[in-house]
Amino acid sequence: MTTAMPAKQIVPHSALPAFIQPHIATMIQMAIASKDGSYSVYSKFRVGASLLAYPTREFFLEATAAGAQPIPALPLDGSCPSEAAGQTGPQIIPGANVENASYGLTVCAERTAAVRAITGGRRYFAACVVAADDEESDVWPCGACRQFLAEFGLDTLIITIRPNGDISNVLTINELLPNAFTPANLFK
Numbered sequence: 001m002t003t004a005m006p007a008k009q010i011v012p013h014s015a016l017p018a019f020i021q022p023h024i025a026t027m028i029q030m031a032i033a034s035k036d037g038s039y040s041v042y043s044k045f046r047v048g049a050s051l052l053a054y055p056t057r058e059f060f061l062e063a064t065a066a067g068a069q070p071i072p073a074l075p076l077d078g079s080c081p082s083e084a085a086g087q088t089g090p091q092i093i094p095g096a097n098v099e100n101a102s103y104g105l106t107v108c109a110e111r112t113a114a115v116r117a118i119t120g121g122r123r124y125f126a127a128c129v130v131a132a133d134d135e136e137s138d139v140w141p142c143g144a145c146r147q148f149l150a151e152f153g154l155d156t157l158i159i160t161i162r163p164n165g166d167i168s169n170v171l172t173i174n175e176l177l178p179n180a181f182t183p184a185n186l187f188k
Contacts, residue, residue, distance in 0.1 A: 011167040019064040020127050020157065023052055023071055023092060028165045030094045031131035034109065037096040047097040047139065048131045049109035053122035054090040057153065060124050063090065090126075093117045110145040114152070125149060127157040135162060138169045140176065149173050150180040 013024055020027075027050040034048030052071070054060040071090045095113025099106045110128055117125065128149065132139035138160040141149065149156055154174040161167055173180070 009168075010162075011170055013167070016159075016167075016170065017157070019060075020052065020159075023127075024129075024159075024167075026050075026071075027052060027092055027127065027129040027159075028131070028161055028167075030092055031129040031161065032163070032165060034094040034096045034113075035131055035133070037094075038109070039096070039098045042099050042101070042103075045097075046133055047109040049095040049113045050129045051093045051095065051110070051113040051117055051125055052090065052127040053093055053114075053117035053120075054124045054126060055122055057124040060090070060126055091117070091120065091122065093120070093122075108142060108145050110141045111148050114145075114148060118152075123152055125152045125156045127159060129159045129161060131161050131163070133163050143177075146173060146177040147180060150177055150182055154180060154182065 013021060016024060030050035031048045034050065035046040036048075038046035038048065040046050054063065071092055093113045093116045095109045095111070095116060097107065097109045098112065110130065113128070114125065128141070130139055130141060140160060141158060149158075150173050154172065154177075156173045158171055158173065158176060159167055160169045
């Protein structure tokens with residue numbers, strides 16, 4: 001499950017890194033809308049996420065050096081229109097939490113989006129926006145999501161937002177999960 005931490009001040013869009021600024025409004029809208037797809041019948045704690053995903057880190061570096069271009073967003077309904085299906089560049093991918101009566105089988109919104117990205121050929125995550133209905137505190141990825149996302153980039157930005165879309169905090173996976181176990185640990 002996603003964990004809550006005390007809230008901080010509102011972060012202006014202009015304070016975000018340049019690569020995310022052209023995409024943040026779409027990502028926020030998508031994360032908020034994704035909550036509607038949440039299956040949270042037990043906790044009633046809806047969480048939505050949107051992930052800015054690229055095929056590789058190298059692709060991301062080349063794209064950001066060339067200047068940010070509009071990035072297609074996958075539809076919230078899970079369909080994959082023909083123009084998005086064959087698209088091999090970056091995408092904004094939605095996800096929502098899916099609970100299970102056996103709580104350990106619950107899948108968080110961040111991992112739902114990440115699995116969609118991975119199966120769509122994207123292996124580098126530049127940013128993830130996390131939205132919940134909690135007005136009082138930041139809602140961060142849980143430990144399992146942090147570890148899962150670390151596999152695809154310790155520099156992934158995690159952006160928490162309020163229900164109204166205001167950005168409340170921005171940290172990297174590395175800041176949320178210092179000394180993460182990564183593929184590099186397996187090949188020493």
